[in-house]
Amino acid sequence: MMALRIHKILNKNAVVVLDDGKEKIVMGAGIAFQKRKNDIIPPAKIEKIFVMEEENEKFQQLLRTLPEEYIEIAEEIISYAEGKLQAPLNNHIHIALTDHLSFAIERLKQGYRIQNKLLNEIKVLYKTEYEIGLWAKQLIQERLGIEIPDDEAAHIALHIHTAKMDAASMNKTLRQTTLIREMIDIIQAELDIPIDEDSISYQRLLTHLRFAINRIENGELLHSMDEEMLALIQTKYGKEFACAQKMAEHAKGEYGLEFPDAELAYIALHIQRLRKR
Template sequence: MYRVVKVLNNNVCMAHDKNGVECILVGKGIGFGKRQGDLIKEESVEKVFYVKDTENKIKFSDLMEKVRTDVVGISEEIIAMAEKIKGKKLNEHVHIALADHLAFAIERISMGIDIKNPFIAEIKALYKEDFAIAEKALEMVKERLGIYLPEDEAGFIALHLHAAVENAGLSVTLKNTRLVSLLVSIIEKNLSRKIDRDSLDYLRLVTHLRFAVDRVAKGMEVANELLPTIKRKFKKAYRIAEEVANEIEKELGKKVPEEEKGYLAIHIQRLLPN
C-alpha cells in the first residue's frame, strides 16, 4: 500500500511507500478523489518512480514549489509512457528537467511568444521514436490543460527524452544535433542546393553523420578497404567529406580517420548529380 502525500492529477500522485520512502506513482485514475493520507493499493499503480540522488531530491522538491502540479503530473505521465514504449529506464534527472521545460514552454505560449526550434528537421530524422513520443505528449498537454504547443516544442521534448535514455546530458545531445545540422549546411553549400528534409537521402545522410560524430567522439575506428578507390573515383565527394571532417575535428577536438572520411564521401556522392 502507498500513502498519498500530494495529488498531482487524476493519474499521478506523490506518495510514501510501505517503508516511508517518497515516490511518484502513475496509474489510471489513482489520484481521482484522493486526499493527503489516503491509501492506494499496489495493484492500482502502473509505474513507480523514485528520485534517489540527494541533489535531485532537493531540485525536485524546489520544482514542486514553483511549478503547477498539473504540469508536473503530465510530465510524469510522459516519462511513464516513454519508458513503456522504449522499454528502458530514463535517467532520474528527467523528472526535474522535463517538468521544468514544459512549465517554461507553457509560460511562453501563454505570453504569446512563439517557440522556434532551428533543429526540428534533424531531430525528426535522428530521434524518430523520441519525436513520436513527444508528439503524443503534446496531445496530452492539449487534452488535459487545453494548451496547444507547436511541433517545434515536440522537438525539444524529444531531445530531453533521448538524453535521459542515453544517460547523456541534454547539452551533449543538443551539441551533437547542432553539429549534424551544421554539417548538412556545409554539404548543401557545396551542392549548391537544399536537400529535401522529407527524402530518404536526407534521412540516410543525417543518420550516418550522427553515428560518424559518435564514433569520432568515442575514438572508434572503422575499416574501409575501398578508401583508395573512393578517393580516386569520388574526388569531389571526398573533398566535401574532408571539409565536413575538418568541422567535426574543430568541434570535437579529435581527429577524423581517413576511413571515416571515405564513408562520408560515399553518402555525399549519392547526392551529387550524375
C-alpha cells in the same frame, strides 16, 4: 510491502514517505485527497514510487509549486515513453521534463515562439522519441487547449532520448546533433545543392554521421578501406571528397574531432547519393 505513511504532502497527487529512514516520493491520482501527515496510503492508489538521490529537494519543490496539470501531463508523457521504448527512463527525467514543459507552456501562453534549429535532425536521428513528442503535442492540446509547435515536440524528444539509461548526456547529444546540422550546412554551401530532407539518402547520411561521430568520440575503430578503393573515390568523386574534407576541418577546428580519410570516403559516397537525386 509494509504500509506506507504520509510524511509530507506535496500536492493532491504526490506525497513523501519515509521508508527505512529514506525519503521516497509516492505518486498516484488523488493520493493525498483528504489525507494528513501519518495517514496510511492505500496501496491501490500508488502508481509510482521513486528515490531521488541528488535532487530530492528540487523535485519536491517542483511538485509543490508547479500547476498540477503540468506535472500530470509530464508524468503521462514519461509513462507513455517508457511503454513505447519498452525500457525505464532515468529518474532525472521527472525533474527535467516537468521543469522544461512548464516553462515552455508558460512561454507559449505569453505568445512567445518556440524554435528548434535541430528539428529536422531530431526527426531522423531520434525517430521514436520524436513520435513520443508528437503524442505529447496532442495530449497538451487535449488537456490545455494549447497548440505546441513541432519544434517543441523535438525538444521533448531530446529530453526523452537523453533519459534512456544508455544515452549520452543532454549536452553531448546537443553537441553531436548541432555538429551534424553544421556539416549538412557545409554540404549545401559547398555544392550549392538543395537537400531533400525527407529523402532516404539524407536520412542515411545523417545516421552515418551520427555513428561516425560516436565512434570517434569513443575512440573506436572506424571503417577501414583499402588504398585502391580510397584512391578511386578521391578521383571519381573529387568534389564530394573535398566537401567531406571541409566538413572534417570544421569538426576538428570546432569540436576537436579527427575524421580519418577512410571515413571521409564513406561520407563522400553518401554525399554523391544526395547529389544524384
